[in-house]
Amino acid sequence: MSQSSPAGPGPSSSASVHRSIFGIDPIDEILTHIGGWAYTVTQGGTILSSPEYQTLDGSPPEAEIEIEAKIGRLIDTRTNRRLELPILNETILSDSSGIRFESNMSSDEHRHYNTMLNSLCPPDLTGQRPTIKYKRHQEVDYFYASSSRGEKVRVTKDFNTRRIKERGSVIKKRLANLEVYCPNRAFDYRISINLEIQAPEPSSSSTHDYERDKNRLSYTYPGIRIDLTQVKVDRPQPSQQHELEVELVPPTEGGTHSEDGIAWPFSLVSNTQLLFFLHRSYRLKVEDRICQMERQVVVDKIGQKGDHGRVGRSSVVVVAADVDSEGVMASSSGCATGLSCCS
Incomplete structure (x- = not known):
């Protein structure tokens, strides 16, 4: 008489299923790499204290570290079409030569995200998540030549009053970019780290090189701000773009991104990934499979x-x-x- 082995827990069993025999989850390599990369680029959040950026009296400049993810598409410059690589999942590129990033989408895609994000703004009566706040900004950026290593001074003013915004005159210094290719999704994304250094406002006699009108809706959630922006530029020829960005904001007044440890790359990347997942074309691709x-x-x-x-x-x-x-x-x-x- 043969002896049958006890049946293992099936899908309907109430027995708990452990994630691994080690009692821990595997490391998410994308988050780990992004976190380590940003820590290195910002010198652990202390980059403003480095001699390169100190003022004449030896103090750090009045500046902020900006970390953001821009949603767009990676374009192969040889074909002028979206990049195609023989991989099946989300991947960080180690070499972006021969590739350009276009942070633009169609007006229909922009409208889709606008509708979706608006639907999240009513207060959550269950208390399971904080309220998402939104605000519209209509601004105009003026760009002036700077004597500082060829960088531009960006002056941001209110579109209607033409009054300069608080902390509205800055030099934006790009520190590093990281390109993330997403073959299963409608978009790719770029994570950028920049310094926004306060600069004196150019004199009234100065002439700006070009200007950029911004009609922006900002959706703010603890630690994160999502910006939907319609941009009109007058150079080299008049054009209009539709942009979507996810930016880290300090969790508290005066806080720094470095205080959040692994939380900030998870928050930035997960919110960016979910915007992809909730995009209609990605849903159809998954449903099609x-x-x-x-x-x-x-x-x-x-x-x-x-x-x-x-x-x-x-x-x-x-x-x-x-x-x-x-x-x-x-x-x-x-x-x-x-x-x-x-x-």
């Missing part, structure tokens, strides 16, 4: 029964994850409208 897998299951079953008839839409039932306009995951039955795999 699920639809193809489900269709193959049906084809296999029909083949086993000897029925070689055509598999149509009514033959396939797909249960896929969907995201509604409020960003809530919901189960939806049936194929998403417009998916060719189920036609």
Whole structure:
């Protein structure tokens, strides 16, 4: 008489399933690399104390470290099309030569994000998350030549009153960029670290080189600000762009990003990734793959029964994850409208 082994816990079992035999989760290499990279670039948040940036009296300059993720697309300069690499998942590029980053999207994509972010602004009555605050800014940037190593002085003024904004005259010094390629998503992203150093406002007799109008909606959440901006530039020729950025903001007044340890790269990257995931085209790509897998299951079953008839839409039932306009995951039955795999 054979002895059967005890059945292991199935999907419906209440037995807990441990993540690993070591009792810890594997290291997220993307977050670890971004955190270490930013720590090195900013010298642990102390870069403003380095001799390179000290003022004449030896004190640090009046400046801020800016860390942000811009959403856009990596373009192969040889083909002038979006980059295509033989990889299957999100990847940090070690070499960005021959690649340019375009931080632009269509007006329809911009509108989609505007609607989605607006839906998150009503207060959360359950108390499970802080309230997201939003504010519109209409500003104009004027760019002047600077005697400081060829960098530009950016003067930001209120669009209507033309009064200079608080801390509105700065020199933006780029420290480093990190390009992240996302083949499964509609966009890639670039993480940038910059210094915004306060500069004297140019004299009224100075002539600016060019200007940039910004119509911006800012959505602020603890530690994070998401900016949706419509930008109009008059140089080299009049143009309009639609931009989406995720920027770190100090958790408290006078705080620094370095105080947050691993929390800040997780917050920056996870919020950027979720914006991708909630984008309509990414949802359709995921649902399309699920639809193809489900269709193959049906084809296999029909083949086993000897029925070689055509598999149509009514033959396939797909249960896929969907995201509604409020960003809530919901189960939806049936194929998403417009998916060719189920036609």
